[in-house]
Amino acid sequence: MNTIQKKIWTLVAVVLFIMVAIWIALTYYNQKTQDQYNGILQRYLRMNEVTNASQQTIASLNNYLLSPNEINLTQLDRSKRQLRSARVGVLDLRNGENDLTVTSYMNLIDSLIETTDRSVMFQSEKESEDSTKAFAEATRISKYISEMTLTLLDTELKTYDRFYRNIIEQSTDLKKFGIWMLLSITLLLLLSTYWFSLSITRPVLKLTQAARELSRGRFDLQVEVSSNDEIAFLAKMFERMRVNINNLILEIQQKAQLEHELQQSKLLLQESQLRSLQSQINPHFLFNTLDTLSKKAYLEGAEETSDLLANVAGLLRYNLKRLDRSVTLYEEVKVLRQYMEIQRTRFTxxxxxxxxxxxxxxxxxxxxxxxxxxxxxxxxxxxxxxxxxxxxxxxxxxxxxxxxxxxxxxxxxxxxxxxxxxxxxxxxxxxxxxxxxxxxxxxxxxxxxxxxxxxxxxxxxxxxxxxxxxxxxxxxxxxxxxxxxxxx
Missing domain, CATH: 3.30.565.10 (Histidine kinase-like ATPase, C-terminal domain)
Structure with missing residues (x-):
């Protein structure tokens, strides 16, 4: 049985559920937008990381050429590792619109690393002039990388310009959605509150009307309350009291007519017995007639008709026996076969x-x-x-x-x-x-x-x-x- 307290908790649970659902939807939308922003920002940072790594490599190479010692060589190796790591990150920037540009971009990075290694090799072989030429070429490649980075950034900005505009439009739509959602929730809460109040006041009103009718002596009107809470229990007890009082009144009325009805029943029983005797026929005459018809049909060549009449006679003889005695399953199966033979003649x-x-x-x-x-x-x-x-x-x-x-x-x-x-x-x-x-x-x-x-x-x-x-x-x-x- 649902109690009134349970109904209140149900209403509270519905409100909380709606609030949680809205919070989850907004959180999901914000997180999705944030992830998109982060993805774009990461693309920009990776391109910027390539530029920084290339410039750092040139600076480390210059320091090594000016002072070729172990410390500067170690710093140069670290810069090249950062550049290679940045190159790996460039792979995630590839799409259908910038595939050729990204390929050239990665080739420039490979050329910078190769030129840097060649300059170091010439320096180690005491070929200063070749080393200087390689350094100049590496510097030029680094500038190309910076320029191509700007080109990629410009392409990315153009590519995601529509995305930014969509985000602005979605924000506007989200505000409208929030307003409509607020109005819908308000309407839903009003309807829920109205339904909840009716579930309490309507049974009470019915119970009040039933009590008014009982006070006027109307014990034949049933008390019906459709709720399933404490009020329904009260209505059930009220209905039981009404039925008991009504039964007492009916019992008093019925006792006054009981003797008259008994006399009428005896007369009806005697009349029924008389009609039953009048409608009976002599079973032996009927059996003998059916047996005669069966034999006559057999002599005339109608064997199926003869068998049918024999089965009818056997079935009728069995059915006219007393029902208060027991028989064996053999007898029941035998008469059952006769009955089914009759039915098979009918249904084929x-x-x-x-x-x-x-x-x-x-x-x-x-x-x-x-x-x-x-x-x-x-x-x-x-x-x-x-x-x-x-x-x-x-x-x-x-x-x-x-x-x-x-x-x-x-x-x-x-x-x-x-x-x-x-x-x-x-x-x-x-x-x-x-x-x-x-x-x-x-x-x-x-x-x-x-x-x-x-x-x-x-x-x-x-x-x-x-x-x-x-x-x-x-x-x-x-x-x-x-x-x-x-x-x-």
């Missing part, structure tokens, strides 16, 4: 009946007329409505202390609420078409016969058929109690 190829029967289980006891209503239900709902008919599978197998009887079809399936009603025996049980026994009646008779609830299970689903499984104990509970009494 549209009805497919498959059996897997363990003959050792046919001695088990079962209430009479148990299997036929279940099979008939499958024929009516799984075979008859379908244009192509359907398949019914009937199996009997041994499961140790029980016999499993399985009846499955490939029809449209049975709704879950219908299965629950049948198993809980809450369904309004309509009579069967041929036996007068409905599905729920079969369930009740099985449970009474064996004295336990777990004798039937129904499995079904949309478009995957229905399966009814009977798990019949080989020994009834009453028989076990009788054996125990005999032993005592």
């Amino acid at each position: 190829d549209r009805l497919r009946f498959e059996t897997e029967i363990d003959e050792t289980c046919l001695g088990a006891k079962i209430p009479g007329l148990t299997l036929q209503p279940i099979i008939e239900n499958a024929v009516i709902h799984a075979v008859e409505p379908e244009e192509d008919g359907g398949t019914i599978v009937f199996r009997i197998r041994d499961e140790g202390e029980r016999v499993a009887v399985e009846i499955a079809d490939d029809g449209p399936g049975m709704p879950e609420h219908k299965i629950r009603q049948i198993l809980e025996e809450h369904a309004v049980d309509t009579e069967g078409h041929s036996t007068g026994i409905g599905f729920s009646n079969v369930v009740r008779r099985l449970r009474l016969f064996y004295g336990r609830e777990d004798v039937i299970d129904i499995g079904s689903g949309a478009e995957r058929g229905t399966k009814v499984i009977l798990r019949l104990p080989k020994t009834r509970r009453l028989e076990l109690e009788d054996e125990a009494a005999d032993r005592r």
